Amino acid sequence: MSRDAEHSGVLVFAESPERLARLASTGRDLVRALGAPLAAVVLDGDCPEGPAVLFDNGYEEVIRVHCEPRDSFAPERYTHVLMALAKERAPLAMLFDASKTGTEVCARVSSKLGLPAATGCRSVRVEDETLVVERLAYGGRFTAVQKFEKPRFS
Amino acid sequence: MDIVVCVKKIPDVSQLTPHPETGAPQLDLVPNQLSNFDENALEAAARLKEAHGGKVTLVTASPSDPKDVLSKALAMGADGAVAVVDEAVTGLDSFGLSIILAECIRWYVPKFDLVLCGEGSVDDYSCQVGPRLAEQLTIPCITFVTELVALEAGLRAKRVLERRAEQVSCQTPALITVGTEINKPRHVSLLRIMAASARPIKTVRLSDLGLIREALTGLTTLKVSAPRNLRKRRVLQGSAEEVSRKLVTQLVEDGVIAN
Numbered sequence: 385m386s387r388d389a390e391h392s393g394v395l396v397f398a399e400s401p402e403r404l405a406r407l408a409s410t411g412r413d414l415v416r417a418l419g420a421p422l423a424a425v426v427l428d429g430d431c432p433e434g435p436a437v438l439f440d441n442g443y444e445e446v447i448r449v450h451c452e453p454r455d456s457f458a459p460e461r462y463t464h465v466l467m468a469l470a471k472e473r474a475p476l477a478m479l480f481d482a483s484k485t486g487t488e489v490c491a492r493v494s495s496k497l498g499l500p501a502a503t504g505c506r507s508v509r510v511e512d513e514t515l516v517v518e519r520l521a522y523g524g525r526f527t528a529v530q531k532f533e534k535p536r537f538s
Numbered sequence: 539m540d541i542v543v544c545v546k547k548i549p550d551v552s553q554l555t556p557h558p559e560t561g562a563p564q565l566d567l568v569p570n571q572l573s574n575f576d577e578n579a580l581e582a583a584a585r586l587k588e589a590h591g592g593k594v595t596l597v598t599a600s601p602s603d604p605k606d607v608l609s610k611a612l613a614m615g616a617d618g619a620v621a622v623v624d625e626a627v628t629g630l631d632s633f634g635l636s637i638i639l640a641e642c643i644r645w646y647v648p649k650f651d652l653v654l655c656g657e658g659s660v661d662d663y664s665c666q667v668g669p670r671l672a673e674q675l676t677i678p679c680i681t682f683v684t685e686l687v688a689l690e691a692g693l694r695a696k697r698v699l700e701r702r703a704e705q706v707s708c709q710t711p712a713l714i715t716v717g718t719e720i721n722k723p724r725h726v727s728l729l730r731i732m733a734a735s736a737r738p739i740k741t742v743r744l745s746d747l748g749l750i751r752e753a754l755t756g757l758t759t760l761k762v763s764a765p766r767n768l769r770k771r772r773v774l775q776g777s778a779e780e781v782s783r784k785l786v787t788q789l790v791e792d793g794v795i796a797n
Contacts, residue, residue, distance in 0.1 A: 459669075459679075484665075484699045488681045491632070491669035500633035500756025503664045516760070522661055523551040526563050526764050530631075530757040 393473060394418065395447075397425045397466060397489070398481035401437055407479050408441035410508055417510035420476055425469060427451055427462070459485070463492040470497060477515065479508075502530060539592040539688060539710075541583045542653045544639055544671070545576040545611050547604040548661040556764035563762055572607045575656025577614070577723040578716050582686055583654050584615030585721070590688055593617040595647050599638045601628040605739060613726040613734035620646045624744045626751035632666035633756025639667070640674035641747040646740060652693070653713040657682055668715035678708040684719040 396411045398404045404424045415422040423445040424438045435446040449465050462485075470478065470493065478493070480486035482504050494501035505517040506527070514531050521528040553568040572580075583594045596611050596619035598604050608619050622638055630638075643650070653675070655668040665681070672679030684703075685696035694707045695714060726734075744750065772788070774781045789795045 459681075484682050487665045488669050488679075491666040492673055492679075494633075494666075495636065495670040495673035500631060501664075501666060502631075502757055503666060517757075520663075521762055522549075522554055522563055523663075525551065525554060526556070526762050528759055529761045530759050533755045533758050 393421045393423055393475050394477045394479065395423050395425055395466075395469060395473065395475045396443070396479040397462070397486070399430050399483065399485050401426065401431050401435065403481045403483065403486075404438055404443075405441045407481060408438075408443060411479055412442045414477060414479070414508060414510065418476055421445060423447055423473075423475075425449065425466065427465065459488050459492060462489045463496070466493045467496055500532060502532070539586055539590045539651045540647075540649060541586060541592060541594045542643055542647050542650045543576070543579050543583045543594060543596050543611070543616065544653065544655045544667065545580070545596050545598050545607070546573045546656075546659045546661075547571075547598065547600045547602075547607045548573045548659055551660050561763035561766065563764070570607055572611055573656055573659040573661070575658060575660070575717060576611070577656075578718055578720050579654040579656050580611055580614045580616065581721045581723040582714075582716055583652075584724070586652070586686075586688055587615060592651070595620065595650075597639055597642050597647065598622070599624075599627050599630075599635055599642070601625050605735070608739055609731050609735040610726060612737045612739075613730040614724060616734075616737070618738040618740070620740045620742065622744065622747065623741050626744050626754075629759055630754055631662070631757040632664045632670055634754030636667050636670035636674055637754055638744070638747065638749060639671050641749060642742070643675065645747055646742070651710040653677070653711070655713065655715045657715040657717045665715075668713060672713035675711075675713065678712040679715075680706055680708060680712065681715045683714050683716050686714060686716070686720065 394411055394415050396404060396407050398407060404426060411422045421444045424443040425447045426435050427449045429451055435448055438446045480490040487503050490501050490503060502517040502519060505519050507518040509516050516531045519528050547570050549565050549568045550571050554563045557564055587594050594616040596608060596616045599622040603623060604621050620642055622642055658665040668681055669679050680695045680697055682697045683695045684698050687694045692707055692709045693712055697704055697706060774784045790797050
């Protein structure tokens with residue numbers, strides 16, 4: 385991961401404020417290492433009670449995206465929103481909830497950006513300006529330590 | 539309905555053991571097999587083919603010859619296969635694999651109605667290849683599908699997420715990822731596997747697709763190891779009552795149970 389003036393911040397996305405709260409601790413560790421701000425992305429329909437609680441979890445910014453609530457999972461909608469934000473803000477990293485929703489949206493967004501992604505991470509850290517993750521492998525019987533090769537990641 | 543099924547040759551993870559000193563998986567000591575979820579994708583493809591006609595083509599990328607596992611996949615109902623066999627595929631994650639599979643489909647199976655993938659592979663389970671491949675091919679994608687029906691124009695699927703199940707539909711061509719809930723893969727006899735091995739398998743290299751390894755590396759694996767089980771090997775002796783009392787005391791001291 386190379387730091388440059390064009391890239392800034394860490395964006396965190398999840399379908400609900402509860403899941404965003406769970407990701408906050410990993411996000412805080414990352415921004416501490418990167419010296420970058422931590423922002424949560426939440427769609428209005430997913431957060432009817434308002435996003436104020438997210439500030440208590442350590443998010444410095446909450447990006448509310450105005451849209452109508454929907455009954456079904458719409459990966460295209462999430463992808464569209466996150467792609468627009470990724471282009472506008474060029475984040476150093478994006479964190480997704482390791483749910484089925486988060487996994488699919490992560491794949492779609494990172495593929496559109498031409499970037500790799502690591503899913504189901506048990507830990508995420510920065511080493512020598514590179515993002516290093518720990519994931520389960522081989523049916524959960526082994527642990528793999530992997531690093532990102534691309535200058536940016538999601 | 540012409541269907542592409544993406545399959546992956548993986549080690550049988552149920553037989554994997556860690557190296558006694560390094561803890562690394564001893565991959566050379568176990569047989570290879572089709573990733574389990576790929577068998578469900580193949581079964582779904584075979585059933586659609588039986589109901590609606592068409593052909594099923596397998597696509598795979600592997601650092602070593604995958605014919606041993608492709609024979610079983612062909613016996614399950616596939617008509618042929620295209621295999622990207624290249625040492626440079628070693629260690630590639632979903633970033634590189636999805637690019638290879640997309641190029642392979644574009645070059646060798648350009649006309650298709652449906653791409654079926656397992657929701658993940660048992661060795662990595664990133665669940666990324668399906669949706670990434672759909673993005674590469676710019677086709678609709680439905681993931682984690684548990685029921686699939688071909689309509690006159692398009693597909694209807696049921697997908698199961700953590701909190702809800704949904705009925706969704708899309709136009710073809712499309713990509714669908716499936717898990718084990720969608721069906722029970724058929725058993726194929728050794729005789730059928732041997733007979734199927736005569737079906738065509740086209741083998742190509744990365745260079746045939748205009749790809750180079752450097753452009754395909756996303757994540758680099760630094761280390762794979764099994765967590766060490768450090769057993770305390772304490773033996774409690776005495777009568778059943780004494781041993782029970784000692785066990786409870788020990789568990790309290792170790793913080794396993796509250797006093």
